[in-house]
Amino acid sequence: MKLNLDQMTKRYGDHVVLDAIDLHLSDIRSLVLIGPSGGGKTTMLRILAGLEQPEEGRVRVNDHDLRCSEAELLAYRRRIGMVYQAYNLFPHLNALENIMLPLVQVQGIEKHQAKEEALALLERFNLAEHAFKKPVALSGGQQQRIAICRAVAIKPEVLFFDEPTSALDPEYTSEVLDLIEELREEDMELILVTHEMGFAHKASDYVLFISDGGIVVQGTPAEVFEKTTNPRVQRFFNKVLKYN
Amino acid sequence: MKKPKQVTDLFIATPGTSIARHIRLINVLILAGLLALLFGFGFSRLSYEFRWEAIWRYRNSMFNGFLMTISISLAALVTSVLLGIFFALARRSRIILLNYFSHVYIEIIRGTPLLVQILIFYYVIANAAGLNNRYVAGVVIMSIFASAYIAEIIRAGIESVGTTQRETARSIGLTKRQTYRHIIFPQVITGVLPPLAGQFASLIKDSSLLSIIAIKEFTMAAREVNANTFSTLESYIPLAIGYLMLTVPISYLMKRLERRFYYET
Numbered sequence: 224m225k226l227n228l229d230q231m232t233k234r235y236g237d238h239v240v241l242d243a244i245d246l247h248l249s250d251i252r253s254l255v256l257i258g259p260s261g262g263g264k265t266t267m268l269r270i271l272a273g274l275e276q277p278e279e280g281r282v283r284v285n286d287h288d289l290r291c292s293e294a295e296l297l298a299y300r301r302r303i304g305m306v307y308q309a310y311n312l313f314p315h316l317n318a319l320e321n322i323m324l325p326l327v328q329v330q331g332i333e334k335h336q337a338k339e340e341a342l343a344l345l346e347r348f349n350l351a352e353h354a355f356k357k358p359v360a361l362s363g364g365q366q367q368r369i370a371i372c373r374a375v376a377i378k379p380e381v382l383f384f385d386e387p388t389s390a391l392d393p394e395y396t397s398e399v400l401d402l403i404e405e406l407r408e409e410d411m412e413l414i415l416v417t418h419e420m421g422f423a424h425k426a427s428d429y430v431l432f433i434s435d436g437g438i439v440v441q442g443t444p445a446e447v448f449e450k451t452t453n454p455r456v457q458r459f460f461n462k463v464l465k466y467n
Numbered sequence: 468m469k470k471p472k473q474v475t476d477l478f479i480a481t482p483g484t485s486i487a488r489h490i491r492l493i494n495v496l497i498l499a500g501l502l503a504l505l506f507g508f509g510f511s512r513l514s515y516e517f518r519w520e521a522i523w524r525y526r527n528s529m530f531n532g533f534l535m536t537i538s539i540s541l542a543a544l545v546t547s548v549l550l551g552i553f554f555a556l557a558r559r560s561r562i563i564l565l566n567y568f569s570h571v572y573i574e575i576i577r578g579t580p581l582l583v584q585i586l587i588f589y590y591v592i593a594n595a596a597g598l599n600n601r602y603v604a605g606v607v608i609m610s611i612f613a614s615a616y617i618a619e620i621i622r623a624g625i626e627s628v629g630t631t632q633r634e635t636a637r638s639i640g641l642t643k644r645q646t647y648r649h650i651i652f653p654q655v656i657t658g659v660l661p662p663l664a665g666q667f668a669s670l671i672k673d674s675s676l677l678s679i680i681a682i683k684e685f686t687m688a689a690r691e692v693n694a695n696t697f698s699t700l701e702s703y704i705p706l707a708i709g710y711l712m713l714t715v716p717i718s719y720l721m722k723r724l725e726r727r728f729y730y731e732t
């Protein structure tokens with residue numbers, strides 16, 4: 224994917240959340256955003272996913288200019304996938320219906336074909352036995368994996384994740400991360416916010432450290448995780464890695 | 468360890484366990500006995516002589532009133548649900564005038580007694596609008612009255628579908644209309660059915676006030692019988708039982724619906 228941000232600024236009222244960000248990346252397949260709480264990672268991700276508009280500057284993802292009308296943003300969102308921390312699935316629909324809904328209503332695929340595709344996906348990720356269960360009847364890990372299936376089903380240009388494992392019981396973390404890793408190996412393009420530093424290190428090919436409304440450090444995982452001398456970043460690693 | 472059997476076990480339920488059949492039966496019988504005693508005492512003090520044959524002649528008019536109450540309540544239920552949906556959506560509308568109108572409407576209707584609404588609507592608004600059929604007027608009044616409550620029920624239902632789901636719908640690329648159609652309404656309907664059943668029971672009871680504008684519904688029929696025969700209790704006891712015959716099954720249905728959706732969601 225290609226990302227081009229010029230002097231992009233996002234405010235909530237007087238509060239500047241992202242301050243004049245410049246970023247130019249190309250040929251990235253898996254971008255990971257890390258950083259302290261409240262630093263602006265979610266805001267950044269939401270802007271890149273077309274859910275939020277910055278007040279100033281330019282944002283381009285691949286060939287899409289994201290300073291545009293709501294209708295154009297809607298069209299953009301229909302081409303990407305998004306997975307939140309939790310409660311991604313609609314509670315009144317079973318797993319299969321959750322996956323079919325965007326296929327049928329948004330992508331305009333015939334019902335029987337959507338069903339076939341959804342079942343194939345569930346089959347592939349060993350979730351077939353849960354196809355007809357409602358979200359309440361599923362574990363957090365299963366729910367997240369089905370949410371990922373739903374996002375993948377539309378064959379998105381880019382797949383976005385906002386801390387997909389941080390609301391899960393630890394025992395479910397690895398099954399979700401494994402699935403993301405599998406998608407990455409299949410050349411799905413990803414942008415991911417995570418607190419799982421081990422996974423961030425392994426699964427990214429570019430890392431942004433976002434804090435206090437700016438990109439403090441950026442680079443390959445080796446550069447950011449191993450070689451950085453930035454005290455702000457080192458302090459953060461010391462904190463999050465304390466008990467790992 | 469099992470507790471020794473005690474007399475109190477017959478009367479005090481253990482939290483978290485269902486009450487055994489025979490214990491339920493015993494308690495129901497005792498309650499029925501107590502109520503019978505209470506009413507028996509009350510009536511014995513009245514030294515009232517029941518003359519059921521006097522009102523038996525009016526059974527047809529009572530039954531017609533009963534049917535009229537059902538028809539008015541059913542008709543009012545349908546229109547008040549439609550009105551309620553409209554006002555609930557208007558209440559969330561970005562069109563300020565619509566929003567304010569809906570707000571004021573709901574406040575006025577919920578803040579004034581039904582009796583006053585009936586009188587004002589019938590003698591002022593219906594009169595001015597040339598609405599002469601009092602039965603239509605009755606249905607309109609009851610619909611207006613119930614719609615304000617139903618609007619709030621539906622609004623609460625819409626709001627109970629959380630912001631995370633709306634966000635998800637947005638990120639999937641659903642339009643606003645699609646979000647209502649596929650995400651919000653299906654959940655609102657299941658959540659709103661039990662309180663709506665309760666509202667229907669209220670409609671049935673509240674429609675008794677329509678007797679003041681001489682609509683021949685159930686209560687009016689009983690009042691007429693009373694006026695003609697001077698058999699007050701013989702007129703009003705069947706009235707109470709008739710209302711219970713309608714409201715008790717609805718209340719039962721409401722509980723069933725609640726339980727069903729509780730397990731489903």
Ligand SMILES: Nc1ncnc2c1ncn2[C@@H]1O[C@H](COP(=O)(O)OP(=O)(O)OP(=O)(O)O)[C@@H](O)[C@H]1O
Pocket residue numbers: 235238240258259260261262263264265266267
């Ligand atoms: N809708 C909003 N309205 C007002 N302020 C907001 C809003 N969303 C985020 N903020 C503020 O923007 C700042 C950045 O928030 P953001 O959610 O992007 O942080 P984050 O890096 O994702 O943090 P976390 O790791 O806790 O998720 C915070 O100070 C937050 O309070």
Ligand SMILES: [Mg+2]
Pocket residue numbers: 264265266385
């Ligand atoms: Mg966040």
